[in-house]
Each structure stands twice: as structure tokens, then as C-alpha cells.
Amino acid sequence: MLEKQIKNPHGGDILKYEFLEELGMNQNTLANAIKVSPHQINDIIKGTLPITAEIDLRLCHYFGLSEGYFLRLQNTYELMEAKNKLGDELNSI
Numbered sequence: 001m002l003e004k005q006i007k008n009p010h011g012g013d014i015l016k017y018e019f020l021e022e023l024g025m026n027q028n029t030l031a032n033a034i035k036v037s038p039h040q041i042n043d044i045i046k047g048t049l050p051i052t053a054e055i056d057l058r059l060c061h062y063f064g065l066s067e068g069y070f071l072r073l074q075n076t077y078e079l080m081e082a083k084n085k086l087g088d089e090l091n092s093i
Contacts, residue, residue, distance in 0.1 A: 011073035
């Protein structure tokens, strides 16, 4: 039987589904509110741009979250991606 892997969620997925969609907010509105380009927000949501410390601070301040919330999501994403990439090699260490 083939094991089906669950998609590793990027912080942009959480931003999109748990924040923007829940609040009925679009990407441009958020970008303007936190003073970044809409292109940056779009790339984060697409998962092609990582969430940096600067973006984390802006997002957390805007949404009233503790600093590091989105950065921890990014770190978790990157760890899982690295673990998946290393696979059996990691087990042999």
C-alpha cells in the first residue's frame, strides 16, 4: 500500500486560510497595512518566498500576535522540507 503524504503547510498557507480568508481581507489590503509590496505577500502565500524576521514582526504586530509566530511556522516548514529531502540518509547518521 502506498503511503500518502500530507502536504507540508508553508506559513503562507496559514496566512491565507487562517487569517486573510477568515477576516475577508485581500492580499493588497494586508500589504498596504503592513507597508510591504503586494508582490511580497503574494509570493509568501504561494510559498515561493520565505517569511523573514521583518515580515514576521510586521504581521504579528498587525494581527496582535506574539512576535515570532510566523517565523516559527517558517522554521517548522523548513525543518520538515529538510527532513523529507534527507529521508533515509538522516536515519543512517
